[in-house]
Each structure stands twice: as structure tokens, then as C-alpha cells.
Amino acid sequence: MVAGAFPIAKLLTLGARQLSRPLAARIKAGARASPFFRAYICLPPAQLYHWVEMRAKMRIMGFRGAAVKPLNEEAAAELGAELLGEAIVFGVGGLCIYLEYARQAGQARRREEEQAAALREMAAGLERMRAELDALKAAGGGGGAEAGAAHGPAPGSAHGPTPGAAQGPAPGPAH
Numbered sequence: 001m002v003a004g005a006f007p008i009a010k011l012l013t014l015g016a017r018q019l020s021r022p023l024a025a026r027i028k029a030g031a032r033a034s035p036f037f038r039a040y041i042c043l044p045p046a047q048l049y050h051w052v053e054m055r056a057k058m059r060i061m062g063f064r065g066a067a068v069k070p071l072n073e074e075a076a077a078e079l080g081a082e083l084l085g086e087a088i089v090f091g092v093g094g095l096c097i098y099l100e101y102a103r104q105a106g107q108a109r110r111r112e113e114e115q116a117a118a119l120r121e122m123a124a125g126l127e128r129m130r131a132e133l134d135a136l137k138a139a140g141g142g143g144g145a146e147a148g149a150a151h152g153p154a155p156g157s158a159h160g161p162t163p164g165a166a167q168g169p170a171p172g173p174a175h
Contacts (some may be wrong), residue, residue, distance in 0.1 A: 013096040018150045020092035024085035042080025049083060
């Protein structure tokens with residue numbers, strides 16, 4: 001196996017996602033124990049979630065305008081802690097996806113830059129070869145007899161075979 005072919009970034013992403021679950025469980029336990037977390041972090045999102053969920057269920061069942069009673073504090077704290085834990089896991093997963101996308105986009109950009117550099121290098125080489133060819137033609141008298149003798153007569157040139165002339169032994173009867 002090639003050392004560079006091992007997807008270390010994917011392994012780190014998986015590790016981060018797996019570590020986010022125990023981290024979320026610790027934060028949930030701290031949220032249940034701390035009065036500040038309970039009052040300002042867990043309860044408001046839990047009450048809002050409960051209100052939206054109950055309104056949606058009531059509308060589906062056909063009840064319009066019915067009031068939604070808020071959750072008691074203990075149930076809201078538990079629901080809020082669960083929402084917080086799920087938000088942490090979801091956030092870590094989203095961050096991992098974003099980082100993987102950014103890594104692959106960077107690789108694609110580097111690959112395109114390398115291809116563009118190779119294309120520029122090939123174009124510069126082609127221009128050098130054209131300049132050398134022009135210099136050789138100029139040194140050889142503009143591609144006169146010396147240049148033509150090296151490669152033989154060009155097709156259709158005055159030095160080539162005349163049209164209609166035999167180019168070898170005439171085909172004879174087969175024996």
C-alpha cells in the first residue's frame with residue numbers, strides 16, 4: 001500500500017465524530033446539573049421545540065387555535081439537554097463534511113494548477129521548437145534544396161514524380 005493513498009483525513013473525521021458523542025453526553029450531564037445551563041441554554045429551545053411540535057400535531061389532527069401548555073421544568077431540561085447533545089453531534093458532523101469538501105476542493109485546485117503549468121511548459125517548448133525550426137530554415141537557405149534533400153521531395157513538388165509516370169515496374173501478367 002502506498003503511504004500517501006491512506007485516507008488519513010477520513011480517519012480523523014470519523015474519530016472526531018465518534019468523540020463528539022461522549023462529549024455531547026458530558027455537556028448534557030453538565031447542562032442538567034448547572035442552573036445557568038438549565039435556565040438559559042436548555043429550557044428555551046426545549047419549550048420552543050415542544051410548542052412547534054404540538055402546534056404541528058394539532059394542525060394535522062384538525063384542531064385550530066388550541067393553546068399549547070408548556071412542558072414542566074424537569075421534562076424541558078431533559079428535552080433541552082437532548083437537543084443540545086444532538087446539536088453538538090450534528091455540528092461536528094457538518095464541520096467534518098465542510099472540512100472534507102474544502103480539502104477536496106484544494107486538491108482539485110492544485111491539480112488544475114499543475115495541469116495549467118504543464119500546458120504552459122508544453123506551449124513554451126513548442127514555441128522554442130518553432131524558433132529553432134525557423135532558425136534552421138534560415139541557416140539552410142530558406143528550406144531550399146538542402147532541406148528538401150534531407151527528407152526527399154515533398155508530395156506534389158516540382159522535384160517529385162510527374163503525374164501519370166510509372167513509379168516502378170509495370171505490373172505484368174501473373175505467372
